[in-house]
Amino acid sequence: SQQGEEDPQALSIQEGENATMNCSYKTSINNLQWYRQNSGRGLVHLILIRSNEREKHSGRLRVTLDTSKKSSSLLITASRAADTASYFCATLNTGNQFYFGTGTSLTVIP
Amino acid sequence: DAGITQSPRHKVTETGTPVTLRCHQTENHRYMYWYRQDPGHGLRLIHYSYGVKDTDKGEVSDGYSVSRSKTEDFLLTLESATSSQTSVYFCAISEWGDTQYFGPGTRLTVL
Numbered sequence: 001s002q003q004g005e006e007d008p009q010a011l012s013i014q015e016g017e018n019a020t021m022n023c024s025y026k027t028s029i030n031n032l033q034w035y036r037q038n039s040g041r042g043l044v045h046l047i048l049i050r051s052n053e054r055e056k057h058s059g060r061l062r063v064t065l066d067t068s069k070k071s072s073s074l075l076i077t078a079s080r081a082a083d084t085a086s087y088f089c090a091t092l093n094t095g096n097q098f099y100f101g102t103g104t105s106l107t108v109i110p
Numbered sequence: 111d112a113g114i115t116q117s118p119r120h121k122v123t124e125t126g127t128p129v130t131l132r133c134h135q136t137e138n139h140r141y142m143y144w145y146r147q148d149p150g151h152g153l154r155l156i157h158y159s160y161g162v163k164d165t166d167k168g169e170v171s172d173g174y175s176v177s178r179s180k181t182e183d184f185l186l187t188l189e190s191a192t193s194s195q196t197s198v199y200f201c202a203i204s205e206w207g208d209t210q211y212f213g214p215g216t217r218l219t220v221l
Binding site: 030033035041042043048090092103 | 143145150151152153154155158160168169200202207208209210211212213214215
């Protein structure tokens, strides 16, 4: 499988704390994306980082990409109960195929 | 989920029967994708389309076929459903082949 792997599989934090989740992948990529999935719903796109970028910000989200280590991290600052969801990384490889990781389940405790 | 609908949303069928799932978009996006989501596996790409009548296989295409005769519709067919195809199926669209927008999903149970 060429899937990525997220780490940790599950994360539980208090509201107001920061949440960090990591993604590792196996092949050369054009870009890496992060998605959120609330229970029973489809995935929602959060942020895209291209292979020639190292860091990107969007609101309370910060994404880093290290292509030499084939890894990315997603930081959610000042977490809220509404951030409770599963988070997935997805890579678009040079063959134009998408591969999703297995996800990190985040629980933010009010 | 705006602009993407999937039908049916839930289906229960028996082993060996054919099943067709429909994805419909109103965004006129070029790319359309079918994924399945299973516990412990995340999302896995089944087939995708990069234009009308242009499709290609994904990571887990065995047992599935697709058709796209119009820009707005992408059909996923299980010719003879098996219990291993019990899953939640998601359709996604993309204008340029990067950011994807997902439908609400179809929960399929094969008995």
